[in-house]
Amino acid sequence: MKRKICVVITARPSYSRIKTALEAIKNNPNLELQLVVAASALLDRYGNATKTIENDGFQIAAKVFNVLEGENLTAAAKTTGIGILELSTVFDNLNPDIVVTVADRFETMATAISASYMNIPLAHIQGGEVTGNIDEKVRHSITKLADYHFVASNGAFQRVLQLGELPEFVFNTGCPSIDLAKQVLDQPQLDFDPIQKYGGVGGNPDLSSGYWVVMQHPVTTEVNQSRIHIEETLHAMYSINEPVLWFWPNVDAGADGTSTGIRAFRENFKLEKFHFFKNMDPTDFLKLLVNSKGLIGNSSVGIRECAFLGVPVINIGTRQNKRERGSNVIDVGYDRTEILSGILNIKSSPRPQSSGVYGGGDAGLKIANHLAEVPLVFHKTITF
Known part of the structure; x- marks a missing residue:
């Protein structure tokens, strides 16, 4: 009998984080994939991921609409x-x-609590990392609720062990998103027109001489400053007068401030060289990154995939504090002058070398194989 593996995707970026593991689970003769899509991954305003998921050949077993509008801390807790x-x-x-x-x-957290209280063994991907904000609390809490741990780096592996988890159930598989990055490096050509394929809003800049990608999310511990933070980035990118492809923020608390800041800036400035997107196929997004001049913002894709792809990154603010990183990252504050200084640094420096800090591109297969082989456990008690 096949072992039923239920994977829950709750946000647009999570799909790219897990796509190759989904493929490996689906193709493993000993496993049955049950795919659940929930929360902001279902919402059009944050780039509904369901069409991309289904176009990739995955069948969705259930959809969970649970996002409470408000984009603030209370809404996050109630969601x-x-x-x-x-x-x-x-x-x-x-x-x-x-x-x-x-x-x-x-x-x-909802996934982890539900599975734990229902005595369903829980596997956690990307535990053990540190960032210094609310995400770190969530991550470590899920580690203590989880039974199996598929971590993405050596540092994360050691932290999960330090949290007291059973060594036989902690696996350094690398990050599944690096699997996609490896595929992209094999065929890195930008073989599509991003504006024609994905629509979006804004100008129609000429990308032939290069472009920058921006992806900046609010920080949940700094929600009151989210508009100020995004305005500094907007001013910096506007002043360089070069093509910019900008991606909409996640549904985190503070996203209303980020979104309002972007809309107000668009009203007051002619952003002819800016184009804004909600979502993009994970492989297309990585192709966009590897052909860009660099990534600006605070997304973990700058720390993970861009390290492997050798894409220069200006990491703004505190959202990625303490994460292991490659030589591709320049850390700056929420300040347009610092951002512009980082851009000048990128322009005057050679392209960064590829880094394997988050794995070598075979994480999905490793995760599926472990899921097929590990004994089922309930509250850390093994059952055969």
């Missing part, structure tokens, strides 16, 4: 509570052997 209620029903219907949750977003 998590609704997620617990809804996911518990989904797990009861699907009856999985193992539930898999990804990374550190607040919605993933």
